[in-house]
Amino acid sequence: MSKKKSPSMDEWLREAKADENAARCGMFLFHNGVVRESAKAQVRSGVTDTPAVTGMNFAYDAVKVDAAIADALAMPGIFLVKVWLNEGMLAVGDDIMFVLVGGDIRPHVIDALQALVGEIKNHCVMEQEIY
Numbered sequence: 659m660s661k662k663k664s665p666s667m668d669e670w671l672r673e674a675k676a677d678e679n680a681a682r683c684g685m686f687l688f689h690n691g692v693v694r695e696s697a698k699a700q701v702r703s704g705v706t707d708t709p710a711v712t713g714m715n716f717a718y719d720a721v722k723v724d725a726a727i728a729d730a731l732a733m734p735g736i737f738l739v740k741v742w743l744n745e746g747m748l749a750v751g752d753d754i755m756f757v758l759v760g761g762d763i764r765p766h767v768i769d770a771l772q773a774l775v776g777e778i779k780n781h782c783v784m785e786q787e788i789y
Contacts, residue, residue: 661746664753670740674760679737683760685767686738689775691754697787713788714748722782730759730774735766739774743783754785 667688674686694701697708723741730739738760744753757775761767 661744661748661752664744665742665756667756667758670756670758674738674740674758677738677760679760682737682762684762685764686758686760687767687771689755689757689771691756691775691779693748693750693752693754695750697789698785709789711750711787711789713750714752714754715746715786715788716743716748716754716783717745718743718778718783723778726774726777726782729777730770733761733766733770733773735762736770737761739770741774741778743778747788 667690671686674680674683693711693714695710697705697711699705700708723743727739727741730736736759738758740758742756744755748754755778757771757778759767759771759774761770
């Protein structure tokens, strides 16, 4: 399976501002995860002898992602959530995911984005770094 074409954040924002819930949103926040050269073990755990990442095999469970989106939409003050996930063999610099959260106030939106991205990364995706 090959990687997908990344969405336009400008288009996502235009769509979000045209959404029926847009008037309830005082903030929209994006996350764009990309494949990095440094290994997860290096940046998360401080392991220093890891080779450089040259790519990543990436997949996800759509049912789990849908459940994570529903959970984020149930959070206080959250009125809009959009998620795009890539798939297949990705190279360093390729987009892994885009997430957009819209809500009433900054703390609600930041908390929802952090919770949603964490849930996706920890429970919905399969990542295999290639060295």
